[in-house]
Amino acid sequence: MTIVSTEHRLSAEGFKHAFRLHPGGVAIVTADIGEGPKAMTVSSLFSVSIDPPTLVFSASAMSSSTPTILSADTVVVHMLSSSNIDLAKLCATSGSARFGDDVKWDRLPTGEPYYPGASSWIRGKVVNRVDVHGSVLIIVEALEVKPQEQDSDTHAEPLVYHSRNWFSLGETALVREKS
Amino acid sequence: MTIVSTEHRLSAEGFKHAFRLHPGGVAIVTADIGEGPKAMTVSSLFSVSIDPPTLVFSASAMSSSTPTILSADTVVVHMLSSSNIDLAKLCATSGSARFGDDVKWDRLPTGEPYYPGASSWIRGKVVNRVDVHGSVLIIVEALEVKPQEQDSDTHAEPLVYHSRNWFSLGETALVREKS
Numbered sequence: 001m002t003i004v005s006t007e008h009r010l011s012a013e014g015f016k017h018a019f020r021l022h023p024g025g026v027a028i029v030t031a032d033i034g035e036g037p038k039a040m041t042v043s044s045l046f047s048v049s050i051d052p053p054t055l056v057f058s059a060s061a062m063s064s065s066t067p068t069i070l071s072a073d074t075v076v077v078h079m080l081s082s083s084n085i086d087l088a089k090l091c092a093t094s095g096s097a098r099f100g101d102d103v104k105w106d107r108l109p110t111g112e113p114y115y116p117g118a119s120s121w122i123r124g125k126v127v128n129r130v131d132v133h134g135s136v137l138i139i140v141e142a143l144e145v146k147p148q149e150q151d152s153d154t155h156a157e158p159l160v161y162h163s164r165n166w167f168s169l170g171e172t173a174l175v176r177e178k179s
Numbered sequence: 180m181t182i183v184s185t186e187h188r189l190s191a192e193g194f195k196h197a198f199r200l201h202p203g204g205v206a207i208v209t210a211d212i213g214e215g216p217k218a219m220t221v222s223s224l225f226s227v228s229i230d231p232p233t234l235v236f237s238a239s240a241m242s243s244s245t246p247t248i249l250s251a252d253t254v255v256v257h258m259l260s261s262s263n264i265d266l267a268k269l270c271a272t273s274g275s276a277r278f279g280d281d282v283k284w285d286r287l288p289t290g291e292p293y294y295p296g297a298s299s300w301i302r303g304k305v306v307n308r309v310d311v312h313g314s315v316l317i318i319v320e321a322l323e324v325k326p327q328e329q330d331s332d333t334h335a336e337p338l339v340y341h342s343r344n345w346f347s348l349g350e351t352a353l354v355r356e357k358s
Contacts, residue, residue, distance in 0.1 A: 010301070010321040015232035018299045018324045021258040023337045023348055024225060025201040046203060046223040048237045049312040053194035056237070056316065058227045079200040082354055120197045122189070130309050132318055133228040137235065139311055142189040145197045158202045159354075162337055166354040169202055173352040175261055175338075175345040 023162035026080045028091045029057060029065075030113045031072035037099045037113030038068040041092035043161040045077065053142040055124065061134040064094070070136055074110065074125050077140065078118035081156035082168035087115055088159060108144075119156045121146045202341030205259045207270045208236060208244075209292045210251035216278045216292030217247040220271035222340045224256065232321040234303065240313040243273070249315055253289065253304050256319065257297035260335035261347035266294055267338060287323075298335045300325045 024043030031038055044058040055077060059066045069075060080088050090096050090103065099105050105115050114121055124140035160167040167173070203222030210217055223237035234256060238245045248254060259267050269275050269282065278284050284294050293300060303319035339346040346352070 010232050010324055012229045012232060014324040015226070015229060015301070015321050017327070018258060018301050018321075019226045019234075021204075021260060021299045021335060021337050022206065022224060022226070023202075023204040023339055025203060025341075027201065044225040044227070045201060046225070046237060047194070047198045047201070048223070048314050048316065050191045050194060052312060053189050053191060054311055055198075056311070058225060058235070079197060081200060085354055120200045122194070122197050128309070128311070130307070130316070130318075132233055132235070132307075133231060135227050137227065137309070137316065137318075139309075139316075142194050142197075145189055145193040148196070156200055158200050158341055160202055160339060160348065160352075162204075162348050167348050167352040168354050169339065169341050169346050169352065173339075173346040173348065175264055175347050 020163050023160050023167070026088050026159040026161050027057065028078040028080065028087060028115065028118065029069055029075050030078070030115070031069050031075045032111065032113050033068050033071045035068065037105070038065040039091045039098040039113070040065040040069060041088050045079075048139070054127070054139060055122065055142065056137055056139050059136045059138055066136070069138065070129065072126060074112055074123060074143075075138075075140060076108070076112045076114040077122050077124065078115055079120040080159045081119040082159045083156070084118055085159060085166055087117065088166070118146070199342050202339050202346070205267050205338040205340050206236065207257040207259065207266060207294065207297065208248055208254050209257070209294070210248050210254045211290065211292050212247050212250045214247065216284070217244040218270045218277040218292070219244040219248060220267050224258075227318070233306070233318060234301065234321065235316055235318050238315045238317055245315070248317065249308065251305060253291055253302060253322070254317075254319060255287070255291045255293040255300050255302050257294055258299040259338040260298040261338045262335070263297055264338060264345055266296065267345070297325070
């Protein structure tokens with residue numbers, strides 16, 4: 001009997017190295033299950049269905065906000081632009097005062113905590129949770145979106161996290177087509 | 180009895196508008212289930228666990244390659260840099276010859292089709308599939324990564340898709356810290 005080489009598991013280092021090349025848009029998820037507002041920064045958000053409008057993100061076992069996010073019936077998912085970088089860092093820093101006196105936050109009429117300064121947000125209902133080796137994929141059906149202000153954020157530049165750095169997707173980052 | 184307003188579903192337009200601000204790194208997934216090589220471009224890839232190394236992406240019901248990807252036991256997930264933009268476009272274009280004579284592709288010793296020119300790739304085993312309203316989340320445990328060449332791609336700039344445009348995450352896109 002021989003060990004089948006294809007069943008060798010990749011090392012954590014090899015995996016991380018391959019993913020160094022893979023950036024993610026930055027989002028913040030907030031929720032409150034009656035124990036106070038919680039928030040976490042994620043770079044694992046994507047849209048998975050338009051009808052009904054559904055998104056997914058991953059909650060790492062390592063975040064202190066994860067137990068709240070996992071138990072919540074509804075969450076607010078904020079999509080961030082580069083002008084929201086301070087908020088992104090705040091909610092990515094262990095032990096930070098994410099709802100402190102100097103942080104602009106509020107509650108929606110439905111009760112969820114949220115950051116009104118985020119360029120966009122979606123309030124949604126958690127419809128499924130999928131455990132993947134301790135992390136959890138959270139599947140959310142969208143119920144409500146940030147009201148659009150006239151001309152607001154038409155030119156907002158999305159915030160991207162990549163290889164421990166923050167990037168802004170402005171004009172200068174556009175790939176020029178070969179002619 | 181009144182209709183509870185919070186259960187109103189968000190319109191597809193509102194949802195898409197909110198997600199316009201949310202970019203994604205670009206990847207290509209390839210597989211062959213004995214019916215010839217297939218490939219699709221996705222912007223929904225993220226790493227979900229390091230131990231064991233596990234990733235997830237979403238296969239849209241709208242791609243012609245989805246039936247193959249859904250049935251495959253193993254897939255190759257390619258992380259792309261801006262130098263791979265032609266490949267990204269090829270595999271995102273309906274009806275294109277993704278494995279045509281002028282396309283540089285090969286097979287791994289284990290049989291999967293792949294693009295050796297991609298800046299990085301991971302071969303993995305599909306360990307779970309989660310249906311979300313017709314789209315499918317595919318959860319993949321990593322088995323093997325592209326061998327690292329000396330000094331290769333140390334400075335590769337990831338390719339990002341956002342609001343129907345392609346972006347490159349180079350130095351100029353770095354957010355400068357306030358001092």
